[in-house]
Amino acid sequence: MSVTKQRILATAATLFNERGYELVGINELIEKSGVAKATFYQHFRSKEKLCAEWLRQEALASQASSSDLLKLPIPAVEKVAHKFDGLRQFLAESDFRGCCFSNTATVMIQDNEVHQVVRDYKSGSRLFWHAVALQIRPDPSAALLLGDSLFLLFSGAVTEAQNAKALWPVDSAKAAALALCRETVSTLP
Secondary structure (H helix, E strand, O other), X not given: OOHHHHHHHHHHHHHHHHHOHHHOOHHHHHHHHOOOHHHHXXXXXXXXXXXXHHHHHHHHHHHHHXXXXXXXXXXXXXXXXXXXXXXXXXXXXXXXXXXXXXXXXXXXXXXXXXXXXXXXXXXXXXXXXHHHHHHHOOOHHHHHHHHHHHHHHHHHHHHHHHHHOOOHHHHHHHHHHHHHHHHHHHOOO
């Protein structure tokens, strides 16, 4: 990836994370990236294409982090706790901005490339929770239910922490997730 394209993406990441996709204009992106309009359009045909690429980059970073966590030689329940602790730190540091995927999807009127990137990310996130659940409960049907429950607790915590601008939703969801994991482990034959 060219340095110019990286600079445009970095500028978009900063602005979209700070204010949201809908409040950032194409002219501001061009100006703050320090590129000519023609150069911008040479790399990205539209703001929507830029947004889709930004979200793909965010998804790749998140997937790499989740993959690394899955490989850690620690109990799966600790991986669950670690994921919620990371969410807590992220929300506190980002002033409760929330999930860039959900935030962006909610302002897109039409189903488009951005929505597909969001669906792919959310699907990958759900698969992460299924993989963790399989480490807790090797039975595929039980792991599917546990994984979906963990995914929903995590996603709900993000949303409610953003709405309340508080960390209690993350703490409560973490406690519920850990209790669910421990209950699942205790019912193993």
